[in-house]
Amino acid sequence: MDYRVILIENNRLMLERLSSVIKGAAGFELAARYQQPGDALGQGGVFKPNLILLDIDDRANLQFIPAFTQSFPAAALLCISSHWNANDSSHVVRAGAKGYLIKPFTAEELGEAVDTFGKSGMAVSSDVMAFFSPKGKSGKTTLIANLALSLARKSGESVAIIDADLQFGDMAVFFNLAPQSTIVEAVRDVKFLSPITLNAYFQTVSDNLRVLCGTKKPDYAELVDIKPFNDMVRMAQSLFRYILIDLPAGFNPISVAASELANTTYLVAMVSGGFELQHMQRALDVFRAWPDCEQRVKTIFTRVEPCNADMQEKLGLVLGYPVAAVIPNEYLLVSAAANNGRMAMDNDPNNPLAINIARLADAIIGQRRGKVG
């Protein structure tokens, strides 16, 4: 389907420049262009537009968003601005816009914006989940990879994994990806990016599952600064309904920042006959400083045998904190899958590990729908 575009841009030079891009973009037709939103609202209807691009560098234009969505219910409204701003993006989407695009844009970026935001619109209430483990080898990466796959399939919504285990992230191996760009480049470039251009840094796993891979070498970890990392996650919230962040073990600047940013932090530990419960308690003591700890912090144990409700309750009693999920020991299934760049869920969907992870995905989706609905 061709897009019939109405462009509203106050700056005359920018209006010419963007008009030229739209005219040259395959699948787009510039139906009309205006410098004032009032003119577009009054006259644009005759052109039957299905895409409206509204400049919001002029802050007064923000108030016209509801009028555009009301007057042109069959058209998608994208706001255009010379700078990315997380608060503005959230505001315009809540007001009725489908998305947010940085100008000047290229024909490719325009096409990608329409593809990305056209169907479901920009995400404004995405769930960010940080996965923290006191010590490594917790089964966290296996859990995240399979959970993301399950969330994507069950919800049909867009899901992303951010591999922030900066020195030794394994997501690329788990999904058999050879990334051209990683978290290092995404964080480095974020101040020049918009959601559309950030999207290209994520590697595609399926239609609605993408992965931002970890560093290629351990020493690149020091290139990831916290503030731009936070900015990058906030920007990614405009693209994905669910964001799962894999973190390095223990308390360190990146795990603390991601946990503070996340809606939910999952504390993950593997039961292997050592002192995992004590480590979990020690970590929980830190998170308990949050006044809303019980709402935001959930615990998961992996390699639990027997993996049933009784054991889940027992672990919770010993821990002194509810256990949100228990995942069984399926070492051979998991290692065979990881060795082949496949997911345990795909290798054997009826396996207890796959079933328990699917159950957790259902709970997350149900919780979100309860919240949103």
Added chain:
Amino acid sequence: MEGARSGIVITVFSTASAVGKTLISINMAAELAHEGHHVCLADLDLQFGDVSNYLKLSPTRTVADAQKAVQRDADAFDPMPFLTQYSYKGVNFSVLAGPLELAEAYNMSPLTIAHIVKQLQYKFDYLVLDTTSTFSELNLSLLDLGTIITFLGIVDFIPTIKNMKSGCDTIRSMGYDSNKIRLVLNRSNSKTRIDLEDVEQLLGEPFYHVLPNDFVAAQQSIQMGVPLVLSSQSASLAKELRHLVGRYTNQEVEQTETQHGVSSWFRKIFN
């Protein structure tokens, strides 16, 4: 301390977690003490260290207290009051325990810890350092301070091996003498479909020493709070741990072994 003789530092490091660093560290310390050396084991997995758990110690003073003493007066600092003694059937060694509180752990200074380690070097024949699995500022300084780096790995599945390779390359890039880095494989006969020779080929050198998998004996030793080399001397893992320590104390130099072929799927992943 000028002119004083400094002890040997064995830094036990890995780039994957749960490969047995703490178990190997306490057993090295115990075996060195068993051989009659004056030994200290330092738990420098500051946040979630398990040395005291594995040895059933209840330290009253820790590395965090030692840091406060250094910060008060670095020149007058004496590390000995901050150590906890471990004894079993006449075998004794000292332990520098990790912080009791997480907040203390988060606020430890790598520079101060390096100072504490250097002071301990003048008090002991051998100093065994248990670390975490990351190239943190602290661990980089502990790798520098190590006379020998025991780089511990396991061969379980591809992601672990990727990280072992990546860690090996990083350590090699630091310019250490090759004899300083000892690749030690733990749990060699655990369930895996990956050939050891392929891993050695990938790493570019053979393992210096290979330790067998003996999960049951290791678990029993942890539950008893007694190092395997002292409690279950006939266990195959205990024997190999003693053998490893023997090679360290004798300063043996190994010849590199013949190269092995790499299977095609393995090459595909790592090329």
